[in-house]
Amino acid sequence: MKTSWQLYGDLIKGLWRENPVFRQLLAMCPTLAVTTTALQGFTMGIAVVFVLILSGVVISSFRKLIPHQVRIATFTIIIAAFVTITDLILAATFPPMSKALGPYVPLIVVNCIILGRMEAFTSKHPVSRSFMDALGMGLGFTLTLVILGSIRELLSSGAVFGYQILTTQAAGGWFRPWVIMILPPGAFITLGILLGIINTFSRKS
Amino acid sequence: MNLLLIFISATVVNNFVLTYFLGICPFLGVTGRLKSAFGMGIATTFVMTLTGGITWIVYRLILVRFGVPFLEYVAYILVIASLVQIIEMFIRKTNPSLYRALGIYLPLITTNCAILGLALFATLRNYGFLQSLVYGFGAGVGFTFVMLIMAGIREELDLADIPKSFQGAAITLITAGLLALAFMGFSGLIYA
Numbered sequence: 001m002k003t004s005w006q007l008y009g010d011l012i013k014g015l016w017r018e019n020p021v022f023r024q025l026l027a028m029c030p031t032l033a034v035t036t037t038a039l040q041g042f043t044m045g046i047a048v049v050f051v052l053i054l055s056g057v058v059i060s061s062f063r064k065l066i067p068h069q070v071r072i073a074t075f076t077i078i079i080a081a082f083v084t085i086t087d088l089i090l091a092a093t094f095p096p097m098s099k100a101l102g103p104y105v106p107l108i109v110v111n112c113i114i115l116g117r118m119e120a121f122t123s124k125h126p127v128s129r130s131f132m133d134a135l136g137m138g139l140g141f142t143l144t145l146v147i148l149g150s151i152r153e154l155l156s157s158g159a160v161f162g163y164q165i166l167t168t169q170a171a172g173g174w175f176r177p178w179v180i181m182i183l184p185p186g187a188f189i190t191l192g193i194l195l196g197i198i199n200t201f202s203r204k205s
Numbered sequence: 206m207n208l209l210l211i212f213i214s215a216t217v218v219n220n221f222v223l224t225y226f227l228g229i230c231p232f233l234g235v236t237g238r239l240k241s242a243f244g245m246g247i248a249t250t251f252v253m254t255l256t257g258g259i260t261w262i263v264y265r266l267i268l269v270r271f272g273v274p275f276l277e278y279v280a281y282i283l284v285i286a287s288l289v290q291i292i293e294m295f296i297r298k299t300n301p302s303l304y305r306a307l308g309i310y311l312p313l314i315t316t317n318c319a320i321l322g323l324a325l326f327a328t329l330r331n332y333g334f335l336q337s338l339v340y341g342f343g344a345g346v347g348f349t350f351v352m353l354i355m356a357g358i359r360e361e362l363d364l365a366d367i368p369k370s371f372q373g374a375a376i377t378l379i380t381a382g383l384l385a386l387a388f389m390g391f392s393g394l395i396y397a
Contacts (some may be wrong), residue, residue, distance in 0.1 A: 025374055029228035029318045073286060080279040088275065103325040106278050110318045112230060183389065184224050188382030192375045199370035 007132045014136030022145040022198050026112040031145060032187040033104050038161045041149030043097050044104065045142025049135065051082045051108055052117065056134035060127045075118045076109070082140050083108045113141060117202075148202065151190055156181035208339045209397055210222055211332075215343030218392055221319045222351045223385040225326075228319030232355065242356035243349070245313075250345025252289060252314050253323055256342025259284055263332050281324045289315045319348060354384065372392040 014116045020026045030048075035041045054166050059066070066074050087105045091098040098105065108114065117137055122130040150160045155178045158166035167173020216340045221227045229247070235245045260281055265318045268274050314320060323344050327337045358380055367376050 020370060025233065026230075028233065030227045032229065033226040076282055076286065077279060080282050084275060084278050087278075103322060103329060106325055107227075107318050107322055109278055109282055110316050110321050112316060115316060180386075183385075185382040185386040185389070187226070188378050188385055191296065192371075192378030192380075195378065196368070196371040196375035199375060203370060 006021045007129060010129050010132040011136040014133065014138070014140035015143065016140070018137075019140045019144060020113045020116075020137055021141060022195065024116075026116055027141065028106060028191075029107065030104050030111065032184075032191060034101055034148040035145055035187060036156070036182050037153045037154055038146055038149035039099060040097070041145030042091075042142065043094070044101060045138070046110060047086050048111065048113065048141055049138030050086055051079060052114055052134040052138045053131060054082045054085075055079045055114065055118065056122045056130045057127055060122045060125065060130035063123050066123075071123065072119070074117070075115060075123075079114055079118070080109045080187065113137060125168075148187075148191060148194065151194075152181045152186060156186070208336065211336055211339050212343040212346075214290050215340050216347035216350065217388065218394055220347045220351060220388055221322065221344050222348060223381070223388045225288065227322040228348055230380070231313065231317060232352065233374060234347060236352055236355040236359055236377075239356045239360060246352045248311055248313055248344075249317065249319065249348055250342065252285070252292065252320060252393055253345035253348070254338060255341070256285055256289055256320050256324055257327055257337040257344075258334065259288065259340075261327065261332070261337040264328055277325075277328065278321075281321055284371040285320050286315050289389070319344070338343075351384070355381065356385040358384075365380025 014020065016023075020033050021028070027048075030044055034044045055075070058078055059075060080157060083106060086108070087098070090101075090105060117133060121133050125133070152162050156166060157177055158164060158168045158173075158175045165170075166175035168175050168177055178186070181190070215221070219225065222229065222232050231245050231249070232263050236242045240355060262285055263280055264274070264277065268276060268280060286335075287313060293304075296311075323341055332340055355377075359377065362380070
């Protein structure tokens, strides 16, 4: 009973309490770069979940065999191998999405969430707990990307996940799209304001 | 002329931090003080220039020649990690005071996504050897430039009266957004 609670805790903490983006300020580059639409954010999130889980399971199984001095290098190589696999799968199954994400998929190699979790959690815990931790952190990251992507997509084109919510002026409605939201400044400003709002709420509770 | 365009494009028009969002971690972490921002910028420029050249050699002369370009990511990260290690040992032997100044920043560069991003972009655009070197140097200069501007702004921000919830990362991101907006003005410098 105790272990299943522990596993649940490992899963749930990544979603909010230790959310990688909002709470730990990790992996800012992909968060800002790929969230021009909600779908792009979602795809990126799933790619990270995939790499996190697979490298987490492998590293956790071999954790007693990896020499302490070269652990970071070993982790990086394992992560790079899984990122290559993810990139090839994505390019084979969803070519337009793979093109849109461009070099940000290979950049998962240096994503601080992955190396950070491997160093801080996976390398010290058994496979089952590492799996739950990886899943939780990955889902927390995906959730963040989808939130940010939805806000930016809504304000830049009036749609979320491609479904039109606000009718734009071009289609005879009232909403005038905010061009800035697709551009880099929109990403910085949206995330900054979101962080501020989250800080306000978490300080009160 | 072509090289000059690549340099300007990498430095201000397509600045790595403000348009590609690469290197945000040191951008948020190290820009608290002007001096450390400068140290980080110089160290990164150095590594970026070398990475531009060496990854070109590795990709063209090893990976493509032996028909294994899919090993690109693994090879690049190894090149970068060992490069940083070599530079660290070299600086420690030759210039101890510089080593103390850069100290903690050097190992951090390995996980700076701007470096890997640079290698990937240079490969993606089919740059030649000299072009890759210039691209790396330009990207490094642009990175240092933005780090210095941001550090200067943040030193002033410390004195400003900011709502408690927005202190720290939140206000830094919003400031970066305004800075990115200003940098978009440079896009008129070149076309394409």
